[in-house]
Amino acid sequence: MIEDYIQIVDVIYDTDFGKTSVFLFDLEKFIYIRMGSIIVLPLKAGDILAPTTTSYQCLQTGEKVQRHVGAESLGVAYTGVAYPIRENGVIIGGIATTGSNEREYALEKLPDLAKELSDSLEQVSAAIENIAASAQSLADGGQALTVQAQEVNEKALQMEEVVEYINSVASDTKVLGLNASIEASRAGDVGRGFAVVASEIRAMAISSATSAKDIRKIIGGIQGLVGNMTAELEKVGGNTQEVSAAVEEIGATVESLSDSAKALSDLASNL
Structure with a gap:
């Protein structure tokens, strides 16, 4: 009798950890159903076999009937398979199963997804290398500007020495002009023209000072501006070095992900 096959239904159901739905039917109706957790059909024991089902069709053909159903029906694509059961050459019923196609679909898509992931990571890695190169170039440029700023500061110090010398000369000239004015006044009318020259010398000395x-x-x-610029450049240089270090760390992570993507792609190709 067909009821003798109920234990087989339980074995099939338990083998797939309750994911696959298994149906036992006689020549007219379903007599035992173990509904899986993924594909849940609106069927129960006692329901009459509909002509559109694989169960009904396998009874009519006496052969295995398999049908693929798209996700538009239940939201999940699945495959239904029905086998006739014979005793002494006579069909007395059958067993049908429905299983999700998501695994097969995933396995089909896995190689392409792995390749896309690998390609994307390669592009990200290339972009990170460019960013690292730009950051390093910026750091080098900042260092060069810092050196030039120091040179400007040194030139300013040299100019300060020159100005100090000019100031000293102006002070001495002023004293000489004052002495010349005194001597010109002592000379009276004879030194009157020299007094004018001495006055001009004093005026030039004051102007020079x-x-x-x-x-x-x-x-x-x-010097103040150069000092501020140097300080800012040092900050930029420090930040740039931090950016370079962070980019290197990200690059190492991406490289590790690229290796994982390649391993995933190799695994997918062997499935």
Whole structure:
């Protein structure tokens, strides 16, 4: 009798850990059903076999009937298979199963997905290398600017020495002009023309001293700007080095992911 095959239904159901649905039917109706967790059909024991089912068709043909059903029906693509059961050459019923096609679909897509992942990681790796190169170039440029700023500061110090010398000369000239004015006044009318020259010398000395003072202020401003620029460049250089280190770390991670993607692709090709 067909009921003798109920244990086989349980074995098939348990073998797939309750995922596959298994149906036992006689010549008219389903007599025992173990509904799986993935494909849940609106069937129960006692339901009459519909002509559109694989169960009914296998009874009519006496052969295995297999049908693939798209995901539009239950949201999950699945395959239904029905086998007739014979006793003494006579068909007394059959067993049908329905199993999800998601695994097969995933296995079909896995190689392509693995390749896409590998290609994407290669592009990311190339982009990271470019970023690292740009960051290093920026760091090198900042270092070069820092050196040039130091050179400007050294030149400013040299200019300060020159200004100091001009200031000293202006001071001495002023004293000489004052002495010349005194001597010209002592000479009376004879030294009157020399007094005019002495006055002009004193005026030039005062003007030179004033100019030297202005130049010193300008040099001080340049030194301040150079100092600020150097400090900012040092900050940029430090940040750039941190960026380079972070990019290198990301690059190592991407390289590890690329190796994993390649291993996944090799595994998929062997499935």
